[in-house]
Amino acid sequence: MASIVERPQKSGAITFQVKWREDGEWQNEKFGDDDPAVGRAQAEQFKALVEAHGNRWPHGWVPGQGFVETPAVPGDVPLVDYASRYVRRLNGVDGRTKDDYERDIRLHLSQIQHTNLRGQVEQATIGNLIQEDVDDWVAYMNSGERDPEDPEKWLRAPADPKSIRNRHGLLYCVVQAAIDATPQLRTKNCCTRTQLPRADDHIKEEMTFLEHDEYQRIAQEFTDPDARLLADWLVGTGMRWGEASALQVRDLSLNADIPTANIQRAWKRAPKGSPESFYLGPPKTKKARRLVALTPSQAAMVRELVAGQPPEAYVFRTATGLHWRHSNYYHRKWQPAVKAAVEKGLPKRPRLHDLRHTHVAWLIGRKIPLPAIQARLGHESIQTTVDRYGHLVRELDAEIITALEDVMAGPAPVSRLTRVV
Template sequence: MPVYKDENAKKNPWYYQFYTGEIRGGKRERIKKRGFRTKKEAEKAMAEAQAAVNKGEYLEPSKMAFRDYLNDWLKTKRNLGEQTADLYDSYLRTHIVPSLGHIPLAKISALDIELFLDGLHKKGLAAATIKRIFSVVNAALNAAQLKDLVPKNVANKVEKPQASRRRDLIVWEPEFVSSFLLTTYNDSRYWIAIYLAVMTGMRQGEILGIRWSDIDFENKTVHIQQTVTKKRQIKSGAKTKGSVRSVALSPETLEMLREHRKLILSERLKHGADYKNHDLVVCTQFGGPVTSRAIQKVWDSFIKKTNAPKITFHDLRHTHASLLIKQGVHIKVISERLGHSSVSITLDLYGHLMPNMQEEAAAGLDALIKPTATQKR
């Protein structure tokens, strides 16, 4: 077995070398790799390298571009959720590969990563986003180290980006919400999605996944049990177990849904066999799932038309929570409507919208506890 120990090495003395059987430049091609702590580790790594050579898949780490490694690494992350995998893919395509992809995996340095992070700051990316992008690079290099493709993870030498405090939530006041919905009514078939976001606090994917069969008109509830992904795939379940839930609907919301259903039924009759019936409440004119891009296009046009304070579609979820808080709805009920896994998440997000709760609680004690100091005098 061509595994050897370098007696002069102070640490990780074991290495392997073997010939591939190929002739390059008049010489037999040899593969050699150092830096193993034990003989067993070197033997295992060599067996993997030989297997890759036999399959024609072996590439010297020093020659492997970081982009090629990243693509292979992402394919192995089978335990990632669909949304997380999409996010990783987006970071690779838009930020990591364009900046670092050309560098050989074995030659990427801490300075390369520091300059990369500096570039992200100059692009104006949020601190939290930069931190997540760095985490992807760090995880990829950790995996490369574990597979003996690099001797160490150079990202460990880089000062980790710190996420700034959560941005202040921007919410609309009730009067503006009413004006906005009235002004945009009938401007788009997807108006109903925006209306439902305001009136239920559901996430966009949840709204796009609602079926008519999920709505109980008699008991005035909608049961959230499937979503539509950014790739227009209908997926059972929701973001978390707590996200699979029932949300109470107001009488006005039910009336709006009944009106919208008339449109859907007329389109089913119009398109006949061309209509793909997925039973979706928010759908294309041919019954298919709607893309988040289509919703975004409508949302942008509504913001422009109404000169509305610029917020994201997701911020309508925050607006919904603020409307409930203004009504004095219990935080536990708000948490259940939003599908948070715990009340602490809801409090962390919206606690600052409840500045008078302590004062009101203290004042309320006077109405409960008698006699008061004034009465005693």
């Protein structure tokens, strides 16, 4: 704890010395004014700052001078302006993704504020942003903001950990661009040490895994055979919706020793203002371009579907011969089937994308290694596969226990000989 000592001067004035121990060494700072009450107030304020910093000099305080502000960076601009400029200059990113980034800047990065060394809140710029500002912003997103007039309502609801990580990732890239800029606008990335909330800090379960019989309870509720075939395909191949619904006749190789489907395109959301909501583009990542091996029954099913169709025809089509649209399929086919199954006792309410998760769970249940699953799903990194599905790898527990039991059952190591006196 810090203390304040009054020091009367020969002139009759009084100075106030703030004293504290920092790493075993005495530190002190003096305050004085023609009005002793003002000097005392200054000392009290500084004492509180020292204690708030763990009995250390406050960050940015220069002994004998006080807080010294960092001079403005030449070319400094508001953070949101620089972030928007960064997004507009991105290459290799589709228009809809840029729209999403701009939305995050407008709704979320705009909430970042800079607190200067005196504790005053200022507009965040690309030059003045510091780690503490980022920490405050992440904490704000994680906790949300209640409506002061109605505590049961939210002005801003808490964000889920994944959304926070995505927004923080965008901020990181924006700040790094300022470091790499010419002339350089920053020398350090203030996002590198941010402690982000863990995905498992929240009770909400993001994925639903279906047992085989649970999926069958949903499948039998489909009244449209074509819709049922597409659901079987999604759960049987692990393809993303945008990949499966974009599959064309020319993408199939059904006469090979192992039949395959070649993922070369996927439906993408079009930028705002486009005449169409979706367009055909490349898959999600480079590794999403892949061959997916098919079972004999899957090959037989699609062989029947594509018989007599031209190469550019979609494999999965509606009764009118058009490709399936997600909203149409989800609201008119998938949801009614799930609702009917739940009413008959199904204990889960899966999303359409949970068919992909279920596919992985079935493979893990048959002890398929995660690297093979990574390749089948088209994940860019094995870490993605491990992070999402690693907790399901419990089927090898018996083998692990057996292996350890065999090792431990071997001859005991020879103990160290003791000298006999």
